[in-house]
Amino acid sequence: MLSFDLASLHAGIVDPEMDSMRILSETALRFPDALSFSSGAPYDGNHDLSALTFYIDRYIKHLRERGVPEARITRLLFQYGPVNGLIQDEVALMLKRDEDIDVPAEAIMITHGFQEAALVALRGLFTSPDDVLLAVSPAYVGIRGAARMLDIPVRGVAEGPEGLDPQTVAETARAVRAEGKRVAALYLVPDFNNPSGTVLPRAARQRLLDVAAEEDFVVLEDNPYGLFARDGESQPTLKSLDTRRRVVYLGSFAKSAFPGARLGYLVADQEVTEPSGTVRTLAQTLSKAKAMFTVGSSTLSQAVIGGYLVEHDHDLRSATRELAAVYLERLDTVLAALDEHFPAGGDHGVAWNTPRGGFFLTLTVPFTADLAAMERSARDYGVSWAPMTMFHLDGGGEREIRLGFSNLAPDAIREGIARLARFVTDASKDGATTTPKHPAPEIPEGQA
Numbered sequence: 001m002l003s004f005d006l007a008s009l010h011a012g013i014v015d016p017e018m019d020s021m022r023i024l025s026e027t028a029l030r031f032p033d034a035l036s037f038s039s040g041a042p043y044d045g046n047h048d049l050s051a052l053t054f055y056i057d058r059y060i061k062h063l064r065e066r067g068v069p070e071a072r073i074t075r076l077l078f079q080y081g082p083v084n085g086l087i088q089d090e091v092a093l094m095l096k097r098d099e100d101i102d103v104p105a106e107a108i109m110i111t112h113g114f115q116e117a118a119l120v121a122l123r124g125l126f127t128s129p130d131d132v133l134l135a136v137s138p139a140y141v142g143i144r145g146a147a148r149m150l151d152i153p154v155r156g157v158a159e160g161p162e163g164l165d166p167q168t169v170a171e172t173a174r175a176v177r178a179e180g181k182r183v184a185a186l187y188l189v190p191d192f193n194n195p196s197g198t199v200l201p202r203a204a205r206q207r208l209l210d211v212a213a214e215e216d217f218v219v220l221e222d223n224p225y226g227l228f229a230r231d232g233e234s235q236p237t238l239k240s241l242d243t244r245r246r247v248v249y250l251g252s253f254a255k256s257a258f259p260g261a262r263l264g265y266l267v268a269d270q271e272v273t274e275p276s277g278t279v280r281t282l283a284q285t286l287s288k289a290k291a292m293f294t295v296g297s298s299t300l301s302q303a304v305i306g307g308y309l310v311e312h313d314h315d316l317r318s319a320t321r322e323l324a325a326v327y328l329e330r331l332d333t334v335l336a337a338l339d340e341h342f343p344a345g346g347d348h349g350v351a352w353n354t355p356r357g358g359f360f361l362t363l364t365v366p367f368t369a370d371l372a373a374m375e376r377s378a379r380d381y382g383v384s385w386a387p388m389t390m391f392h393l394d395g396g397g398e399r400e401i402r403l404g405f406s407n408l409a410p411d412a413i414r415e416g417i418a419r420l421a422r423f424v425t426d427a428s429k430d431g432a433t434t435t436p437k438h439p440a441p442e443i444p445e446g447q448a
């Protein structure tokens with residue numbers, strides 16, 4: 001019987017850090033009685049099975065209204081389709097409406113979620129082992145994982161309370177160059193970063209684009225949470241400010257529609273000149289990578305999301321206002337409960353940031369908040385969360401907790417924070433904890 005030592009497999013599979021997505025999703029299953037602040041799963045209270053067929057029908061109706069012949073509609077939905085997708089026109093209209101991003105459909109590739117968009121972009125842009133990805137730290141585990149699976153070295157750039165400092169990015173890029181390497185791209189989430197909840201101020205956005213041009217790298221802008229801001233507080237996306245075409249925008253419908261669709265998109269309007277002189281967009285050129293990763297994105301998922309976009313007049317900002325209000329109420333509930341349990345001026349040693357939207361905030365505690373601590377919290381106190389160390393790229397966050405509040409109702413949040421307060425009080429008395437080294441059980445899903 002063929003068998004393997006784990007160590008004989010690819011480094012990305014061997015690396016225990018690559019388990020973090022699974023560990024976070026597994027927490028809810030392993031501790032079913034715990035209230036979970038550990039994931040970033042979107043609110044699912046409004047889901048309705050009949051919406052799936054409604055939106056597919058809506059998309060088919062839309063194609064008919066546009067005069068697409070019946071046989072072609074049938075083929076589009078049942079056959080292998082164009083690699084870059086079916087619904088780029090709808091996404092282009094949405095980007096114009098929601099984000100003031102003005103790109104042609106040819107600059108858009110429909111992907112299997114953000115995750116495939118990241119894999120495709122990284123595969124195309126990184127050509128040598130000396131090409132380095134700079135990434136905001138702490139960062140979403142999906143980007144580190146995508147880079148790891150492609151053997152792309154990642155260097156973290158620590159963010160502050162207002163996200164990445166462009167000056168620090170410039171200095172890091174120069175330091176990388178001084179080592180004889182090249183920064184090929186910078187990854188960040190300018191709006192409500194996962195895990196920290198930070199938002200990059202407007203002036204820093206402009207400055208970051210200048211730094212990208214000066215230091216000659218591509219910006220990978222990941223924006224799944226931008227719609228969940230308070231009214232009037234949305235910042236312009238980097239892509240909408242991108243007059244020099246430095247930005248490749250990585251979108252996801254996981255939070256604006258639903259994650260089960262596994263649909264996202266990549267916006268790459270940069271020009272690529274082929275040896276024949278033919279000029280195509282980077283999105284069109286990268287379709288070679290997409291073809292080899294997934295052949296194409298599910299036509300069914302595209303029909304559902306296409307119908308959703310058409311039905312809402314390509315205006316997801318308006319379509320998600322009620323959803324945004326749900327998340328903002330939850331955020332406010334977490335903040336109020338934290339205030340209540342850890343009053344200002346107390347000697348509890350607990351602090352937190354106050355994001356203005358998104359799904360997450362960071363709690364600082366006076367003890368080591370590692371996986372062992374989280375397991376004790378979930379098992380003995382009935383509340384789970386995510387250790388911030390999971391998201392730091394070069395160490396850090398040992399005494400920090402990520403609280404994800406998107407999928408807990410306000411009452412559950414109040415109860416959860418009360419339980420968390422009991423755990424934090426006891427753990428603060430006990431001092432530091434350590435993580436036992438044992439493999440996590442096999443659970444195939446991932447949501448971080």
Ligand SMILES: Cc1ncc(COP(=O)(O)O)c(C=O)c1O
Pocket residue numbers: 040112113114115116140142189193194222223224251252253254259263264447448
């Ligand atoms: C920062 C960030 N990017 C992207 C995503 C969504 O990725 P996908 O579209 O692959 O589900 C998430 C989901 O948790 C996220 O937090």
